[in-house]
Amino acid sequence: MKLVKLFTQMTATFALLLSVSLSAAEVQKFTDPYEMISVVADQAFTRLAAEKDNIMADPELMRAMVNEELLPYIDVRYAAFRVIGNHIRNTTEEERDAFVIAFQEYMIATYAGTLTLYRDQQVIIAPSQDVGNRQIATVRARVIDPGKPDIVIEFKLRRARDSEYWQVFDMVAEGISLLDSKRAELAGMIRQQGLSRVTELLQERAKAPIEPAEPAEGD
Structure with missing residues (x-):
């Protein structure tokens, strides 16, 4: 499977599984x-x-859906700080806060575009297991798309030390996180241009109009 195709499927599946028909309240x-x-997966399929x-008629609707759901x-x-990595020691609190907001808007735009690839795929979630007192957990899912090889996805979830609730921070497909x-994409720019400049670049990217994603070659 081509790398670009894999990343597209990963992003679309990630957004697909986590888009829920619930208001913020x-x-x-x-x-x-x-x-x-x-x-979340069950509700996501129903809504999408x-x-x-x-959404196909007006892709901008997807931005609001991702933002809200x-x-x-x-x-x-946590995900944004992981992307900053070791460069974080050379940043200020104000720079980090601004980057988190820009990274969030950038990811919203990314998910909004790739989520338009939804084509009634089926997802099978692995049976529940006891995670004990662990703060990091991995939940496996199998994405079934008729006529194509199944894709095994691993969702990485985390609960903070002061919380009992879980949140997703990463997804791994075929060994690729x-x-x-995203860290590989941005780390070099952060090192060479500084976090503030990369924040500006993400803000610019996030403003681009949402357009329906084109299926990868062979889909």
Whole structure:
């Protein structure tokens, strides 16, 4: 499978599984990471199937949907800090806060575009397991798309030391981490141009109009 195609499927699947038909005031919180992925996936398929035509007609609707429905289940700050990596010691609190906001908007735009690839795929979540007192958990899922090889996805979830609730911070498909790919994309720019400049670049990218994603070659 081509790398570009894999990343496209990863991003679309990630957004697909985590888009939930709940308003911000009604967001569910989960003490079981397996329950979280299962419930969210079930609701996501139902909603996306119902709204697919409207979203294809007006892709900007997807930005609002991702912003309202996806973000409550992602630990954006933790993911953003992972992207900054060791460069964080050379940044100020103000620079980090600005980057987190820009990174969030950038990811919203990324998910909004690739989520338009939804084509009624089926997702099978692995049976629940006891995670004990661990703060990091991995939930496996198998994406079934008729006529194509199954894709095994690993969702990485985290619960903070002061919380009992889980949030997603990364997804790994065929050994490739979505978070690591973003870190590889941005680390060089952060090192060479500084965090503030990269924040500006992400802000610019996030403002681009949402356009329906084109299926990868062979789809």
